[in-house]
Amino acid sequence: xxxxxxxxxxxxxxxxxxxxxxxxxxxxxxxxxxxxxxxxxxxxxxxxxxxxxxxxxxxxxxxxxxxxxxxxxxxxxxxxxxxxxxxxxxxxxxxxxxxxxxxxxxxxxxxxxxxxxxxxxxxxxxxxxxxxxxxxxxxxxxxxxxxxxxxxxxxxxxxxxxxxxxxxxxxxxxxxxxxxxxxxxxxxxxxxxxxxxxxxxxxxxxx
Amino acid sequence: xxxxxxxxxxxxxxxxxxxxxxxxxxxxxxxxxxxxxxxxxxxxxxxxxxxxxxxxxxxxxxxxxxxxxxxxxxxxxxxxxxxxxxxxxxxxxxxxxxxxxxxxxxxxxxxxxxxxxxxxxxxxxxxxxxxxxxxxxxxxxxxxxxxxxxxxxxxxxxxxxxxxxxxxxxxxxxxxxxxxxxxxxxxxxxxxxxxxxxxxxxxxxxx
DNA sequence: TGTTCTATAGAACACTCGTTAAATATAAAT
DNA sequence: ATTTATATTTAACGAGTGTTCTATAGAACA
Numbered sequence: 237x238x239x240x241x242x243x244x245x246x247x248x249x250x251x252x253x254x255x256x257x258x259x260x261x262x263x264x265x266x267x268x269x270x271x272x273x274x275x276x277x278x279x280x281x282x283x284x285x286x287x288x289x290x291x292x293x294x295x296x297x298x299x300x301x302x303x304x305x306x307x308x309x310x311x312x313x314x315x316x317x318x319x320x321x322x323x324x325x326x327x328x329x330x331x332x333x334x335x336x337x338x339x340x341x342x343x344x345x346x347x348x349x350x351x352x353x354x355x356x357x358x359x360x361x362x363x364x365x366x367x368x369x370x371x372x373x374x375x376x377x378x379x380x381x382x383x384x385x386x387x388x389x390x391x392x393x394x395x396x397x398x399x400x401x402x403x404x405x406x407x408x409x410x411x412x413x414x415x416x417x418x419x420x421x422x423x424x425x426x427x428x429x430x431x432x433x434x435x436x437x438x439x440x441x442x443x
Numbered sequence: 444x445x446x447x448x449x450x451x452x453x454x455x456x457x458x459x460x461x462x463x464x465x466x467x468x469x470x471x472x473x474x475x476x477x478x479x480x481x482x483x484x485x486x487x488x489x490x491x492x493x494x495x496x497x498x499x500x501x502x503x504x505x506x507x508x509x510x511x512x513x514x515x516x517x518x519x520x521x522x523x524x525x526x527x528x529x530x531x532x533x534x535x536x537x538x539x540x541x542x543x544x545x546x547x548x549x550x551x552x553x554x555x556x557x558x559x560x561x562x563x564x565x566x567x568x569x570x571x572x573x574x575x576x577x578x579x580x581x582x583x584x585x586x587x588x589x590x591x592x593x594x595x596x597x598x599x600x601x602x603x604x605x606x607x608x609x610x611x612x613x614x615x616x617x618x619x620x621x622x623x624x625x626x627x628x629x630x631x632x633x634x635x636x637x638x639x640x641x642x643x644x645x646x647x648x649x650x
Numbered sequence: 651t652g653t654t655c656t657a658t659a660g661a662a663c664a665c666t667c668g669t670t671a672a673a674t675a676t677a678a679a680t
Numbered sequence: 681a682t683t684t685a686t687a688t689t690t691a692a693c694g695a696g697t698g699t700t701c702t703a704t705a706g707a708a709c710a
Contacts, residue, residue: 257501258509259466263668274689279669284686294464298505298667298697302465308514308549342515342547345647360623366573366646368621386648414575416567439573439644440552441593449657470698481659486699488657505667505697651710658705666697675688680681 260301316358364413365399375432386434467508523565571620572606593641
């Protein structure tokens, strides 16, 4: 008899415990809070939850339950971006090598996306996207995008990277600047390469 | 004999414990980690730290130490901003009334400032500040600002709010748009009213 | 000088904790 | 029907926990 509902209830109770009290519940707290009949029941479900990777516990340690979902995510902060050069895309070892610069973001800013990284913009080549020198652009590393989304594209002929809203039109692609006062440019489909979606833009002032 | 150093060491150890293990240490963990000679010593310093408001503990509860410094701050998210109207400044009850919309930010984004609030921009009247429709501006509610800082000012004569860098010049004040391609405007000192400093700008896309 | 406040020291108490074991119950699979 | 995997029940052990008590020591202060 699979019983996922009771484990969801336990997870919910653990979350509630962190919210209300600031720390994890004990096994016996869970017994009371979820109307279980015995510590063994709780123990059993906690072991299952740990096997499923939903929680982590340190053996023998009181109140050591940790939920695996995070409120703060650290994303790699890649180097400068310059006019006439492709936007840096993280390589496979960029995701693993830790001693790089990172940026802390609240999880609700990026939803539950993965492959997120950030770029620090140098120079004013992105002014038409309302992005200033020093701004930080949060990107999702994807190679496809839906119409209307703000994407980073590499223009092969022009050897230039740019941030625009993308619209597919018959025989051509329209790239629309975020600043609506500026006119769109049109390119041939084979001339562009989508390097990522823009998830957010961040400007820090008054430091 | 005041001994603040040892308490700083204890606080540092607690922080370290949260970072490394994800939960608070026990009294005896602290004894070992800070080379104390007895649980009573740790107990005494923990009681003092709690009196000072630096930590909080629930009596009799294992691993219930909580640091009072927060990693995530919730700031009130005030309503729209429109051309020709002053930028909303939170009133005293805005700070206390909780059931409003809030925005979660990482603490390192705003430093250790207080009186922080956020504005959701409606319309494109702030384009010269590289701020688009839908952007969120994080503000610090102050009435004075240093030269070069990005501030929200209310132009009395024009009955208009705007975001500019402020520079005091002899007999006049220069308001410089963030977009350097645009020209500054000059106003009389008695014509402007500083409503706050811009701490950060935030643009969320691809939702 | 004596008093007061803070810090340190060692020991002990009462209690809660995570864990385990053995037996049983229930559901799914073959 | 038999086997297998999952779920529940009851009970208990031993280790670790926050707390308290008493005693000592030094510094600040009047």
